[in-house]
Amino acid sequence: QSVLTQPPSVSGAPGQRITISCTGSSSNIGAGHDVHWYQQLPGTAPKLVIFDNKKRPSGVPDRFSGSKSGTSASLAITGLRAEDEADYYCQSYDSSLSGVVFGGGTKLTVL
Amino acid sequence: QLQLQESGPGLVKPSETLSLTCTVSGGSISTDYYYWGWIRQSPGKGLEWIGNIFYRGRTNYNPSLMSRVTISVDTSKNQFSLKLTSVTAIDTAIYYCARRDKSSSNWFDPWGQGTLVTVSS
Numbered sequence: 001q002s003v004l005t006q007p008p009s010v011s012g013a014p015g016q017r018i019t020i021s022c023t024g025s026s027s028n029i030g031a032g033h034d035v036h037w038y039q040q041l042p043g044t045a046p047k048l049v050i051f052d053n054k055k056r057p058s059g060v061p062d063r064f065s066g067s068k069s070g071t072s073a074s075l076a077i078t079g080l081r082a083e084d085e086a087d088y089y090c091q092s093y094d095s096s097l098s099g100v101v102f103g104g105g106t107k108l109t110v111l
Numbered sequence: 112q113l114q115l116q117e118s119g120p121g122l123v124k125p126s127e128t129l130s131l132t133c134t135v136s137g138g139s140i141s142t143d144y145y146y147w148g149w150i151r152q153s154p155g156k157g158l159e160w161i162g163n164i165f166y167r168g169r170t171n172y173n174p175s176l177m178s179r180v181t182i183s184v185d186t187s188k189n190q191f192s193l194k195l196t197s198v199t200a201i202d203t204a205i206y207y208c209a210r211r212d213k214s215s216s217n218w219f220d221p222w223g224q225g226t227l228v229t230v231s232s
Binding site for chain 1: 148157158159160171172173174207211212215216217218219220221222223224225
């Protein structure tokens with residue numbers, strides 16, 4: 001299993017707010033390493049939507065936000081839209097493993 | 112804008128070596144601010160970091176793959192490459208190349224479109 005733990009799936013109706021959690025440990029998120037989030041639309045490559053825990057790359061809507069506390073991080077999407085339906089992955093660095101680690105991914109379904 | 116494109120065989124036989132190249136366009140690979148990395152995704156599964164390289168040649172590898180992986184760079188062609196030896200069916204995956212931030216942040220952006228490599232006889 002993945003070093004970072006995400007729920008396999010979340011869902012929400014259009015216009016609603018959802019959050020996706022990413023739980024790590026004292027050797028990655030808890031050690032102060034930044035968390036980043038990627039959106040992967042079906043059949044496409046992952047796209048960075050949040051970096052450094054809460055920053056948005058240019059072009060990413062402000063409906064997307066990130067937060068981090070202790071050994072966990074969260075991605076929130078407000079005003080849910082059909083186009084947000086995708087897989088979302090968190091990523092950090094693990095000092096014990098000396099490498100980049102990803103979460104197992106969360107499938108977001110817009111009802 | 113910066114673009115990355117993977118290329119290489121889509122089918123590799125078991126026990127042989129998987130070889131892929133990533134061509135960077137719209138910017139130079141010889142930058143002090145970024146690494147260049149490989150990530151893979153098994154069918155229907157999550158993402159796995161393989162490793163990365165700095166343009167001067169310094170590499171970092173996933174410890175679980177380190178014994179089989181070599182990443183190299185050709186700055187004259189603005190390319191970097193991946194070699195994975197002794198492949199088995201579990202190495203079947205979509206292989207992505209991506210630019211990785213060199214600061215303490217470690218994020219990947221942008222990514223190539225990915226290339227599917229199937230290990231089968």
